[in-house]
Amino acid sequence: MSAQLTFAAPRRAKPPRHLADLSPDERREAVAALDEKPFRADQLSRHYFGRLVDDPADMTDLPAAVRDRLVAELMPSLLTSVRDQVCDEGMTRKTLWKAFDGTLIESVLMRYPDRVTMCVSSQAGCGMNCPFCATGQAGLTRNLSTAEIVEQVVAGARALARGQIPGGAGRVSNIVFMGMGEPLASFNNVVRAIHRFSDPSPAGLGISQRNITVSTVGLVPAIGRLTDLDLKVRLAVSLHAPDDELRDELVPINTRWKVAEVLDAAWAYADRTRRRVSIEYALIRDINDQAWRADLLGRLIKGHPVHVNLIPLNPTPGSKWTASRPTVQTEFVRHLEAHGVPVTVRDTRGQEIDGACGQLAAMPQETPLRSQQG
Ligand code: SAH
Numbered sequence: 001m002s003a004q005l006t007f008a009a010p011r012r013a014k015p016p017r018h019l020a021d022l023s024p025d026e027r028r029e030a031v032a033a034l035d036e037k038p039f040r041a042d043q044l045s046r047h048y049f050g051r052l053v054d055d056p057a058d059m060t061d062l063p064a065a066v067r068d069r070l071v072a073e074l075m076p077s078l079l080t081s082v083r084d085q086v087c088d089e090g091m092t093r094k095t096l097w098k099a100f101d102g103t104l105i106e107s108v109l110m111r112y113p114d115r116v117t118m119c120v121s122s123q124a125g126c127g128m129n130c131p132f133c134a135t136g137q138a139g140l141t142r143n144l145s146t147a148e149i150v151e152q153v154v155a156g157a158r159a160l161a162r163g164q165i166p167g168g169a170g171r172v173s174n175i176v177f178m179g180m181g182e183p184l185a186s187f188n189n190v191v192r193a194i195h196r197f198s199d200p201s202p203a204g205l206g207i208s209q210r211n212i213t214v215s216t217v218g219l220v221p222a223i224g225r226l227t228d229l230d231l232k233v234r235l236a237v238s239l240h241a242p243d244d245e246l247r248d249e250l251v252p253i254n255t256r257w258k259v260a261e262v263l264d265a266a267w268a269y270a271d272r273t274r275r276r277v278s279i280e281y282a283l284i285r286d287i288n289d290q291a292w293r294a295d296l297l298g299r300l301i302k303g304h305p306v307h308v309n310l311i312p313l314n315p316t317p318g319s320k321w322t323a324s325r326p327t328v329q330t331e332f333v334r335h336l337e338a339h340g341v342p343v344t345v346r347d348t349r350g351q352e353i354d355g356a357c358g359q360l361a362a363m364p365q366e367t368p369l370r371s372q373q374g
Helices: 024-033 039-050 064-074 146-161 183-198 220-229 244-250 259-273 291-301 326-337
Strands: 080-087 092-098 104-111 116-119 123-125 140-143 174-177 212-216 234-238 277-283 306-312 343-345
Touching (some): 024 064, 174 183, 183 220, 220 259, 234 259, 277 326, 306 326, 326 343
Parallel strands (some): 234 277
Antiparallel strands (some): 104 116, 123 140
16 A cells, blocks of 8 residues: 655644643733733633633623733634534534634544543644544645644533533543544644643643543654653554554554554653553454454563553444454453453444544534434
8 A cells, every 4th residue: 555644734824823822921922912911811811721711701800902902812713613413412522613714623522420531633634544544534634723722622621611511510531632633743733732731720721641642643753752741641552453564554654663663662652651551453354353463462562561442443434344343352352461461442432423433524514313413
């Protein structure tokens, strides 16, 4: 298979600047540059990150004229909800967003008894071209700005705080960069977003870095850069095959950075951060689900701080591939466990609204049959 890999995002108009693009210091500078008192920046932060205000009329501590100006300059509307789809009795909600330039992206909120996880997009589309992933099929449109990434979570946090998700008022506790896009291909915006998520409220959302997962195809130099930042986020590596021959096909960037290099980078990350690395492995019937591949994977990773997350493949439209047979999946788990490797099988929330892993493709024309539309 020839690997058509896009690294640089296409040149496009930039999304408008937003408070969430900026660090607390940069916010004060931006406000000062508008000839306002720097403490106004903290007020804006408190409204956006702390109180989750979206209507400027609620910012009553800001004089009306100042408010209008600062909101126009620093809190432009970035994402407009085009459609919500819900399933699992409302506990899973996928939102299709339209950005300032018409670009479409998706995010998913998943409420569990003990946590709320938001799955966010880091890019519109994706350039990694993995043949089993819906997002990969259309290629990369552009990177999302930091604030466009943050806004997906803030919108979910607002809905939860206002009791719009069944189960009562709540908070976002976990974030996974497992929506559209390859987060490490938009490194700086993603790292800035991590800071906005984890900075204590009201500078940020106050979500622990330990509850944030960055999932990557394995861009080795970028994993190294992330390691050097000494963050506490969890790293997930989308491996999907333990051998280069098959991985070259399933994750085409493997033609550039091989399994061994990706795993070495992952161990270095684990070493530095003292955090277990998660290996993502979508089980694809008769493609990568053989017991011998489980054994090979087990041999490669045993003894390392690792956890394997098996994902039953979510078939994408037109794909010839499907999920493994249940008995084969059980065998795969058994073979891995025989090496002493911790394994879990990911639940497949949101399947019926195409909101499950790898299904985010932002097709506005699709009309779901079984889900509610908002
Ligand atoms: N680009 C990043 C993050 C986005 S995808 C990455 O590749 O890790 C999040 C996870 O969903 C990845 O492990 C990805 O391989 C997996 N995935 C993609 N398509 C899938 C599908 N159709 N079924 C199951 N998992 C899929």
